[in-house]
Amino acid sequence: NAGVMQNPRHLVRRRGQEARLRCSPMKGHSHVYWYRQLPEEGLKFMVYLQKENIIDESGMPKERFSAEFPKEGPSILRIQQVVRGDSAAYFCASSPRPPGTTYEQYFGPGTRLTVT
Amino acid sequence: GQSLEQPSEVTAVEGAIVQINCTYQTSGFYGLSWYQQHDGGAPTFLSYNGLDGLEETGRFSSFLSRSDSYGYLLLQELQMKDSASYFCAAPPSGAGSYQLTFGKGTKLSVIP
Numbered sequence: 001n002a003g004v005m006q007n008p009r010h011l012v013r014r015r016g017q018e019a020r021l022r023c024s025p026m027k028g029h030s031h032v033y034w035y036r037q038l039p040e041e042g043l044k045f046m047v048y049l050q051k052e053n054i055i056d057e058s059g060m061p062k063e064r065f066s067a068e069f070p071k072e073g074p075s076i077l078r079i080q081q082v083v084r085g086d087s088a089a090y091f092c093a094s095s096p097r098p099p100g101t102t103y104e105q106y107f108g109p110g111t112r113l114t115v116t
Numbered sequence: 117g118q119s120l121e122q123p124s125e126v127t128a129v130e131g132a133i134v135q136i137n138c139t140y141q142t143s144g145f146y147g148l149s150w151y152q153q154h155d156g157g158a159p160t161f162l163s164y165n166g167l168d169g170l171e172e173t174g175r176f177s178s179f180l181s182r183s184d185s186y187g188y189l190l191l192q193e194l195q196m197k198d199s200a201s202y203f204c205a206a207p208p209s210g211a212g213s214y215q216l217t218f219g220k221g222t223k224l225s226v227i228p
Contacts, residue, residue, distance in 0.1 A: 004158075033216070042203055042218035043159065056214040091158065099214045103149050103166075103207045107158040 004108035025094030120219035138204035
């Protein structure tokens, strides 16, 4: 059973460009979470999605950031008009059951975004 | 909201025992998880304590005291490969909240 897949692993964008980060959860997992991690910091929750639904996006900036988890295909985290402050590692995690029934999340290898 | 405090760095000798503490302040509390992350790697789930007491999984144990708002991760028979960052994390604190809140992490260095 393949783990959580993320691509690309490294992404370089110039200021003002768009960044698209992809996440394929583990097989059978329909709950996806996105986190951002700055160097020497913990992970900061951004958004929680189930198939085709955004359940909690309270950790995601209101502007420039969006997320989706379509019926078919990977979950996408989209950052429009990137700025230098968006440079970070973005991790996706998945779980087989919703929060409250499990607190174990399986993380992907992350996408390191660098904005130049 | 939730806030978790951990020491930023710990150094221990190979073969020894080390304890990484985590104190928390939350508006509601359901338990404490622990994750390990090697440099450049993905966080990996280690344990979850939903009730007070000690949970043991091989060389790793985790403890929770809800009355003291405190937990710890205990690593025994330290190996060089245990050098990593360790994060405590608290599950969502209220209805409609799904945020897993992480501490800033403790960087463990195991020395020969």
